[in-house]
Amino acid sequence: MSDLSGLDMVLVTDLALLRTAGLSGRKAEYVKGLAEKFASGELSAQMLIEASDAEVLERLIAVRGLGRWSVEMFACFALKRMDVFSTGDLGVQRGMAAWLGKDVAKLKSSGKGGKWKYLSEKEMLEHSAKFAPYR
Numbered sequence: 001m002s003d004l005s006g007l008d009m010v011l012v013t014d015l016a017l018l019r020t021a022g023l024s025g026r027k028a029e030y031v032k033g034l035a036e037k038f039a040s041g042e043l044s045a046q047m048l049i050e051a052s053d054a055e056v057l058e059r060l061i062a063v064r065g066l067g068r069w070s071v072e073m074f075a076c077f078a079l080k081r082m083d084v085f086s087t088g089d090l091g092v093q094r095g096m097a098a099w100l101g102k103d104v105a106k107l108k109s110s111g112k113g114g115k116w117k118y119l120s121e122k123e124m125l126e127h128s129a130k131f132a133p134y135r
Helices: 006-012 015-019 025-039 045-050 053-061 068-077 090-099 121-131
Strands: none
Touching (some): 006 025, 090 121
């Protein structure tokens, strides 16, 4: 049995070996980079637990490889945050569109980068506000 913590094991493990866990080369780099942020003290479990939702989002999105959706899912499922409303999540978009009586079989282009959305982020936030802090 190893005396290394999970964090230390990631730090000393070669990227090629991390890839054998099913990670792409890029994702292996991201995992190692995240481990380095924890090792340096830039991030900590305590900080993530105590920080506001906005601060968690800001600090983790700053980590290479982590995007808004990933951080929101982490906040919701790992940190058990109650008021996470991911406007970029297709399931959330479809659910809200159906709740509002829209035809979810039809998408509309947001016009930004070829992405398709059922509702704008602004519309989703306006409609979801009444459910805070349990979105």
